[in-house]
Amino acid sequence: MKKTVFALAAFSVVGLAHAEIATYAVDPTHTFVTFEAKHFNTSTLRGRFDKKEGTVSFDRQGKSGKAEINIDAGSISTGVPALDNHLKSKDFFDATQLSSVKFVGDKFTFDGDKVSAVAGELTMLGKTVPVTLKATNFNCYTNPLLKREVCGGDFETTIARTQWGMNYGLQYGLPDSIHLLIQVEAVKQ
Amino acid sequence: MAAWRSLLVALACTPLPGLHAEPVAYAIDPSHTKVYWEVRHFGTSTHRGRFDSVEGSIEIDREKGQGDVSISIATASISSGVPALDAVLRNGSFLASASNPTAYFVAKQLRFDGDRINALRGEFTLRGVSRPLSLKASNFGCRTDAELKREVCGGDFETEILRSDYGSTFGLPFVGDKVRLLISIEGIRQ
Numbered sequence: 001m002k003k004t005v006f007a008l009a010a011f012s013v014v015g016l017a018h019a020e021i022a023t024y025a026v027d028p029t030h031t032f033v034t035f036e037a038k039h040f041n042t043s044t045l046r047g048r049f050d051k052k053e054g055t056v057s058f059d060r061q062g063k064s065g066k067a068e069i070n071i072d073a074g075s076i077s078t079g080v081p082a083l084d085n086h087l088k089s090k091d092f093f094d095a096t097q098l099s100s101v102k103f104v105g106d107k108f109t110f111d112g113d114k115v116s117a118v119a120g121e122l123t124m125l126g127k128t129v130p131v132t133l134k135a136t137n138f139n140c141y142t143n144p145l146l147k148r149e150v151c152g153g154d155f156e157t158t159i160a161r162t163q164w165g166m167n168y169g170l171q172y173g174l175p176d177s178i179h180l181l182i183q184v185e186a187v188k189q
Numbered sequence: 190m191a192a193w194r195s196l197l198v199a200l201a202c203t204p205l206p207g208l209h210a211e212p213v214a215y216a217i218d219p220s221h222t223k224v225y226w227e228v229r230h231f232g233t234s235t236h237r238g239r240f241d242s243v244e245g246s247i248e249i250d251r252e253k254g255q256g257d258v259s260i261s262i263a264t265a266s267i268s269s270g271v272p273a274l275d276a277v278l279r280n281g282s283f284l285a286s287a288s289n290p291t292a293y294f295v296a297k298q299l300r301f302d303g304d305r306i307n308a309l310r311g312e313f314t315l316r317g318v319s320r321p322l323s324l325k326a327s328n329f330g331c332r333t334d335a336e337l338k339r340e341v342c343g344g345d346f347e348t349e350i351l352r353s354d355y356g357s358t359f360g361l362p363f364v365g366d367k368v369r370l371l372i373s374i375e376g377i378r379q
Contacts, residue, residue, distance in 0.1 A: 028271075029271045029273075029274065030230060030234060030236065032237060032270055034237055038328070039221060039343075039373075039375070040330075040332055040341075041328065041330055042328055042329070042330040042331075042332070042341075042342075042343040042344050042345075042375065043221055043222075043328065043343040043344055043345055043373035043374060043375050044328070044345050044371070044373050045221065045373065046223070046225055046237075046239070046371075046373070048237070048270055050270040077268070077270060079223055079239055079241040079268060080220045082220070083220065137229075137232075137233060137234060137235065138233075139231075139232060139233040140233075141231050141232070141233060143231070144363075150231070150233070151233075152230075152233045152234040153233060153234055154234055154235050172335070181235075181237070183234040183235055183236060183237065184234060185230070185233065185234050
């Protein structure tokens, strides 16, 4: 009898551990969304968003997860202040009215125990459109400074900005297609 | 009369080869010229940043397939999006911006594919250390800018360096040694 209780207890603990969903808080100093846009089919213009926050939870055994990242469009940074101001205006992000850009990913694809893709929805300018991010370099490590597990990697996708109603400059040859490169590192809570 | 004629012919002929052989000078447009860097963090995510203050000039002699590229980068203009990190990057064990405020890339060897530049070979100076460096070019093209009403040429250039080659050892090996440099350049015809 005693043995059975022990066995059951041991079994349920292991079961719980396997089913346990670990929660990670996005490290804003190692999490950035960078966009790339071709300028008249010659040089590539890059920019990033400096203010963001988010949480990621994932279950390696159950191969599922959820990521939610909020980005302040008003924190856009290209290194050219006049361009930043134009990008914050109604022509592009309308950052005073609708400053939040949100990605919610709830369909995680795994290759072994590494995340290889995250599908979800990207909301910008009040419109929500499905987006799939391809993941590379996914890895977890123990950060020696934080003494905690950190998981992260690189994610990328290409979007057509007109899907969110961002149409400015198409007639002048500014591209519709925007490449997004997303660095994410998140600290286990 | 005949002499007058030959003088005209001579005058008409000389400027042409002269024009063709003449290198065309372009001034770098700082609002469309940036040096971006990428480095791996703990073998995991790719950390990106840029240098905001880049100046320089380019001369291209398409007939001869030659040119002269000179770019200077203000090392203190590094921008990672994290001000505290920028301060660390400017310090002695990384960029040593106080003693080495400028990094330089100079190249006299330009390789062309038709009239498009597809590679540059020159020398990169960082922290006062100069080493040979080649840049691969893509998307090189010229257009007449609608606002400036001048020819603008530009493209993307990329290379990889080992920062330890230049004495930049901060954070090794957790912050990668290999740094990918992505350089967007546009130059306005002078």
